[in-house]
Amino acid sequence: HSIAAATTVLLALVGIGAMIHEPVLIPPLAASAALVHSAPTLPLAQPRNVVIGHLLGSAMGYAVLAAAGSSAWAAAVAAGLTLGLNMLARTPHSPAVATAVIIVLQTPAPGRFVPLLFGATVLLVLTGYAASRVRRKAPTYPVYWW
Template sequence: MSDTPVSEAAAPRSLATLLAGKAPPRAAGAAISVATLAGVAALLLLVAIGYALDQAVLIPPLAASAALVFAAPALPLAQPRSVVGGQLVSAVVGFLVLAVAGRSLWSAAVAGGLAIGAMALARTPHSPAAATSVIVVLSQPATVTFLILLLLATLVLVGVGILAGRSGKTPRYPTYWW
């Protein structure tokens, strides 16, 4: 065994220690209300845009993106760079995997995993976006249309997030742009 000390952060923790940890306190009621209303408004706006364009604009990963933007606006995963960039990078990965490997659950799984790495390389980590690459492989959408609608949808989420962040009831959003 090495004489090098293990840092406290790297040391394994017992189950009792893990279970004794406490969740952070609940946000103020006003902050929860603003986050909830902003999330509902943003997702309804995506549905309205979809109806106006006769296209599906609301896809499940965007609801997860909304959860980050509105309920955890200070997290790096919720910042505009990560929301917009992570979704677009992951969609491109999905289209590349689809072109190379075709539509299957296997290739969808590969796309999801590769999207994680691609987002890390691009410094655009956004966990919901990994699911976007899976959706691309499994649903085979029209490339340009999907990318344009995805860009529009992420900009809507960020825009509503900015408005919610100016309410004075939630943390200011975004923490950084780029």
């Protein structure tokens, strides 16, 4: 059931992207879906970590992009700084580190990318919540909201 739920939400992200002609499914969101649906009790999978972690990753990605430009070197710095920022904010979420890398290497327009990222993370959390209510023996998700 968790595989079906994760696949369904990822397909929904692809469908949304197709409708608006924007890539909404990015690799870090697939990793987030895996955490939410296969390890729902881990701190890394909790809503605060998923949503805020990705938003902090995007902020750091755009900050490094503005300061250093787009390069693999800058992407590595953005990843390390995102890890530190997420730990400082107590929102560790490893896929969010990859979000910073994607931003530095792909340079998406922030006015489109950040709202789509936010919506996608909220959708991941909501499908995790719904899936945990449907499956009888599944762990309750989330363990905590904030």
